Amino acid sequence: MPARQGQPGESGEAGRDARPASPGPGDVRDAWSRLAASSGAVARVDDLLAALPDPLARTAGQRAELAAAQDAARALRTRFLDAHADAVYALLTEDRTVDLRIDELLEAAAGALPGLVPDAALIAAERGRVQADKEGHEIDQGIFLRAVLRSPYAGSHLLDAMLRPTPRALALLPEFTRTGLVETESVRLERRDDGVARLTLCRDDCLNAEDSRQVDDMETAVDLALLDPAVRVGLLRGGEMTHPRYRGRRVFSAGINLKSLSSGDIPLVGFLLRRELGYLHKLVRGVLTDHPGQWHSPRVEKPWVAAVDGFAIGGGTQVLLVCDHVLAASDAYLSLPAAKEGIIPGVANFRFTRYVGPRPARQVILGGRRIRAAEPDARFLVDEIVEPEDMDAAVERSLARLDGAAVLTNRRMLNLAEEPPDAFRAYMAEFALQQALRIYGQDVIDKVGRFAAARPAPPDEAAAAARG
Numbered sequence: 379m380p381a382r383q384g385q386p387g388e389s390g391e392a393g394r395d396a397r398p399a400s401p402g403p404g405d406v407r408d409a410w411s412r413l414a415a416s417s418g419a420v421a422r423v424d425d426l427l428a429a430l431p432d433p434l435a436r437t438a439g440q441r442a443e444l445a446a447a448q449d450a451a452r453a454l455r456t457r458f459l460d461a462h463a464d465a466v467y468a469l470l471t472e473d474r475t476v477d478l479r480i481d482e483l484l485e486a487a488a489g490a491l492p493g494l495v496p497d498a499a500l501i502a503a504e505r506g507r508v509q510a511d512k513e514g515h516e517i518d519q520g521i522f523l524r525a526v527l528r529s530p531y532a533g534s535h536l537l538d539a540m541l542r543p544t545p546r547a548l549a550l551l552p553e554f555t556r557t558g559l560v561e562t563e564s565v566r567l568e569r570r571d572d573g574v575a576r577l578t579l580c581r582d583d584c585l586n587a588e589d590s591r592q593v594d595d596m597e598t599a600v601d602l603a604l605l606d607p608a609v610r611v612g613l614l615r616g617g618e619m620t621h622p623r624y625r626g627r628r629v630f631s632a633g634i635n636l637k638s639l640s641s642g643d644i645p646l647v648g649f650l651l652r653r654e655l656g657y658l659h660k661l662v663r664g665v666l667t668d669h670p671g672q673w674h675s676p677r678v679e680k681p682w683v684a685a686v687d688g689f690a691i692g693g694g695t696q697v698l699l700v701c702d703h704v705l706a707a708s709d710a711y712l713s714l715p716a717a718k719e720g721i722i723p724g725v726a727n728f729r730f731t732r733y734v735g736p737r738p739a740r741q742v743i744l745g746g747r748r749i750r751a752a753e754p755d756a757r758f759l760v761d762e763i764v765e766p767e768d769m770d771a772a773v774e775r776s777l778a779r780l781d782g783a784a785v786l787t788n789r790r791m792l793n794l795a796e797e798p799p800d801a802f803r804a805y806m807a808e809f810a811l812q813q814a815l816r817i818y819g820q821d822v823i824d825k826v827g828r829f830a831a832a833r834p835a836p837p838d839e840a841a842a843a844a845r846g
Contacts (some may be wrong), residue, residue: 401462401465402465405465406462406465406466406469406491407469407490407491409458409462410458410462410491410493410494411491413454413458414454414493417450417454419447419450419451419453419454420451420454420493422447422450422451423444423448426443426444426447427444427513430444432511433510433511433512433513434510434511448514452517452518452521455494455518455522456525458494459494459521459522459525459526460525463525463526463528463529463532464529464531464532466487466491466526466532467526467529467531467532467535468532469490470483470486470487470490471483471535474535477535477538477539477542478536478539479539479540479542480523480536480540480651480652480655481647481648481652483526483536483539484519484522484523484647485498487522494518494522495518495519495522496515496516496518500513500515501515501516504642505642505643505645506642507642508640508641508642509639509640509641509642509817509818509822509823509826510640510823510827511642512642512818514818516646516647516814516817516818517814517815517818519647519810519814520646520812520813520814520815521811523651523807523810523811524807524808524810524811525807526807527803527804527806527807527810528803528804528807530800530803533803533806533807534799534800534803537655537659537799537802537803537806538666540652540655540656540659541659541660541663541664541666541677542665542666542667543601543604543605543665543666544597544598544601544656546594546598547597547598547601547602547605548601550598550602551602551605551606554567554569554602554606555606555607555608558570558608560598560599560602562595562598562599563581563591563592563595564579564580564581564586564591564592564595564596565577565578565579565580565592565595565598565599566578566580566617567599567602567603569606569608569609573608573610573611573781574609574610574611574612574613574777574781575599575602575603575606575609575611575612575613575680576612576613576615577596577599577600577603577613577614577615578615578616578617579592579596579614579615579616579617579630579631580617582617582618582620582621583619583620583621584621584632584635585619585621585624585629585631585632585688586616586617586629586630586631586632586694587631587633587635587636587638588631588633588634588649588653589635589638589643589644589649590638590643590644590645590648590649593648593649593652593653593656593657594652596653596657597652597656597657597660599657600612600657600660600665601657601660601665603680604664604665604678604679604680605665605667605678609680610680610781611680611681611682611683611777611780611781612661612680612681612683613682613683613684613685613773613777614682614683614684614685614697614701615628615630615684615685615687615773616628616629616630616631616686616687616688624688627687627688628687628688629687629688629689630684630685630686630687630688630689630690630694630710631690631691631692631693631694631697632691632692632694633691633692633693633694633695633715634692634693634716634721636719636826637826639817639822639826640823640826640827644817646810646813646814646817650724650813650817651806651809651810651813653693653724654724654725654806654809658696658697658700658724658725659802661697661700661701662700662793662797663677663679663793663799664677664678664679664680665677665678679789679790680786681702681703681780681781681785681786681789682700682701682702682703683701683702683703683704683705683773683776683780684697684698684701684703684704684705685704685705685706685769685773686698686705686706686707686710686712686751686760687707687710687766687769688707688709688710689710689711689712689713690706690711690713691712691713691715692713692714692715692716692723693723693724694712695712695713695714695723695726695759696714696723696724696725696726696729698712698759698760699725699726699729699730699733699759700729702780702785702789703761703762703776703779703780704759704760704761704762705760705761705762705763705764705769705772705773705776706751706756706762706763706764707751707763707764707765707769708752708763708764708765708766709751709766710750710751711748711749711750711751712748712750712751712759713742713746713747713749714726714730714742714743715746716743717743717744717745718746718825719825719826720816720819720821720822720826721813721816721817721822722809722812722813722816723743724809725802725805725806725809727743728797728801728802729797730742730743733758733759734755734759735758738755738758751763761776762776
C-alpha cells in the first residue's frame with residue numbers, strides 16, 4: 379500500500395494524543411471476525427445483494443428488505459468502531475508510524491478487517507453506475523471515517539496525513555521550481571518574479587464547476603505553491619470562459635458539477651472528503667513536511683488572496699472562507715445552494731457563521747439566499763468590492779499587502795484561534811457520515827437528475843446548465 383513513514387508527534391497536533399489502552403492487532407481482528415460471524419448481519423446484506431436485481435429494477439418490498447438488512451449491518455459496524463476505532467487505526471498505521479490518506483486507510487481496512495468497509499472491487503463496481511443505481515457502499519466508508527476522525531488519537535493523525543504533499547505534486551515540483559509554470563486540465567499555476575503563485579481555474583467550458591479532476595488539480599497546485607520557496611503569496615482566480623453565456627469573461631466558480639453527481643462521478647472519498655481535508659485544509663494550515671531541524675513549525679504556510687469575477691456558487695464561496703483577503707467585482711454574487719440541492723456545503727456550516735452571524739448564515743445555507751457584492755452583508759464575506767474594470771490593479775495591490783513575514787505569523791495565529799484543529803476534526807467526523815447519507819438520499823438523486831437534464835436557463839442560483 380502507498381505510505382509515508384513518520385514518527386508519532388512529528389506532525390503537529392497528532393503527537394499529543396497517546397493511544398488509550400485497547401486490544402492488540404490480533405485481538406481486534408479476532409473481535410471483528412467473531413462479531414460479524416455471530417451476528418450474520420454483514421453476510422445477510424451480501425446474500426441479498428447477490429440475489430436481488432439492480433437497484434432501479436427492485437420492487438418496494440425488495441428495497442425495504444435490503445434497507446432493513448443494511449441498517450442492521452451498519453449498526454453492527456458502528457458499535458464495533460465506537461469500541462475499537464483506536465485499535466483499528468493502530469493496526470492499520472502501525473501505531474501511527476505510517477501516514478495513510480483516507481483512500482489508502484480504507485483500502486487497508488478492507489484488507490485487514492473484511493466486511494468492515496467495502497473493498498476496492500465493490501467501490502470500483504459502484505463507480506461505473508449512475509447515482510440512482512448505486513448500492514450506497516460509501517455510507518459504510520462514512521461510518522468508518524466518522525469513528526476514526528472522532529478519536530483524538532486516530533483523527534488528529536489522519537488530518538496530518540492529509541496535509542502531506544501528494545505524490546503527484548512532489549513529482550512536478552522540480553519542473554515548477556525550475557520553470558515557474560505547471561498546466562493541468564483544470565488549473566494553470568504560474569509563479570512570477572514577484573513571488574506570487576497565481577492559480578487560475580480554467581475549466582472554461584463549465585464555468586469552473588468542480589469534479590474529481592479539478593479537486594486533484596487544485597490540491598496539486600496548492601501543494602506546489604506551498605512547497606516552492608520562491609512563492610510568498612498565493613492567488614486564486616477564475617479564468618476566461620468559452621461557455622456561450624459567459625464567453626470571454628472571467629468566472630470564479632459554479633460549484634459542484636451536478637451532472638457529475640447525477641452520473642455517479644462525485645465520490646465521497648475522492649471528491650467530497652478529499653476536497654475538505656486536502657487542498658482547502660492546506661489553504662488554512664499549510665502543507666506538512668519533514669525537514670531535520672525544522673523545529674519551529676512542521677508545516678509550510680502562505681497567505682492567500684481570492685478574486686471573484688462573475689460569481690462564487692457553492693464550493694466557490696466555500697473557498698473564500700479559507701482565504702486571507704477576498705476581492706469581488708461589484709457585479710458578482712455569492713451563494714451556497716447545497717441545501718436546495720439536498721447536500722451539505724462542505725465545511726461552510728462550520729465557518730460561515732463566524733463571518734456573517736447566525737441569522738444570515740441560516741438564510742444563505744438553509745434558505746438559499748444569494749448575496750450580491752453590492753449588498754451590505756457582502757462586506758462580511760468580501761474585503762474589497764471593486765468595479766470590474768479595476769479588478770486587475772486591485773488584485774495586485776492586495777497581493778503586495780500580504781507579502782510579509784508578520785502577515786504569515788499572524789494569519790497562523792488567527793486560524794488557530796478561529797478554527798481550532800480539534801473543532802475542525804469533530805466537524806469533519808460528522809460530515810463524513812452525514813454527507814454520505816445525503817448523496818444517497820432519494821431527494822438528492824431526484825434533484826440532481828433534474829439539474830442534469832435541464833436545458834440552459836437562469837444564470838443565477840444554479841448557474842444551471844453551466845454546472846455540467
